[in-house]
Amino acid sequence: MNLLPFENIEIESPLTKNEIENVIKNNIVWNTDLGMTFTKNPIREYEGFIDNGTFKLRRIFKKGMNSFVPIVTGTISDSENCVSRIGLKLRLHKFVSIFYIVVTIFLGSILLTPVSSSPISSESQKEFVIEYAINEDHADKIVGDIEKSSEQKNTNWTSLFMFFIAPYLIVTIIFNYEANIVKNKLKSILKV
The missing domain is CATH 3.30.310.80 (Kinase associated domain 1, KA1)
Structure with missing residues (x-):
């Protein structure tokens, strides 16, 4: 193959x-x-x-x-x-090749966008929330929610990676x- x-x-x-x-x-x-x-x-x-x-x-x-x-x-x-x-x-066919390349570049750019952004550490997020007069327990809850959403972003990154590989596999196998x-x-x- x-x-x-x-x-x-x-x-x-x-x-x-x-x-x-x-x-x-x-x-x-x-x-x-x-x-x-x-x-x-x-x-x-x-x-x-x-x-x-x-x-x-x-x-x-x-x-x-x-x-x-x-x-x-x-x-x-x-x-x-x-x-x-x-x-x-x-x-x-030339049009199929061009479409395949455009889709690959588009999905690759979507895939690389979350990788290139650097997340803020949970300690600095907590310090930021405490600095603006929110109590420490409430700050822990907010930072915990932010960490959960970043875990969901990692799951989304995996699915984007699969969407990047799927067109390649489909085209190549067929x-x-x-x-x-x-x-x-x-x-x-x-x-x-």
């Missing part, structure tokens, strides 16, 4: 460059615009295009939607020993799952 939602791999196939291009053409719905369209075509499993030894494709869903589907960019090159090499780059589906399909059609 990759720890980041992208992958570069190389596949070797006994097929020639032209045979690989034909196999890929026969397994995709021709679509040069792989934007945020979510077409559903049950005839084929993939949409994309191939041109002069390079191709770009992604999986089509029969039901539902998934923003974390990798877009596969590949280059096909003939080799001298009857083996063709296919270099694959699996990436998230991307890796979808990437494995695409890689296995490409390996099967390219007779690897």
Whole structure:
């Protein structure tokens, strides 16, 4: 499992460059615009295009939607020993990547805000309350309430930390799952 939602791999196939291009053409719905369209075509499993030894494709869903589907960019090159090499780059869609980065930065800034603020010690809080003519028993109660609220802030810090990690885990796990589906399909059609 990759720890980041992208992958570069190389596949070797006994097929020639032209045979690989034909196999890929026969397994995709021709679509040069792989934007945020979510077409559903049950005839084929993939949409994309191939041109002069390079191709770009992604999986089509029969039901539902998934923003974390990798877009596969590949280059096909003939080799001298009857083996063709296919270099694959699996990436998230650009808009999904940008949204993921913005959400991560936003949650990270929320996470770091309570860490950077320094709390006042309970002794100095008690001295402050006593200094302004409040009796000592009442000051102990006020300081105790403040300490309880700071414990609740620590609990909130933990939940913020989990909200910071959750998007990363969701994106990475779903991307890796979808990437494995695409890689296995490409390996099967390219007779690897």
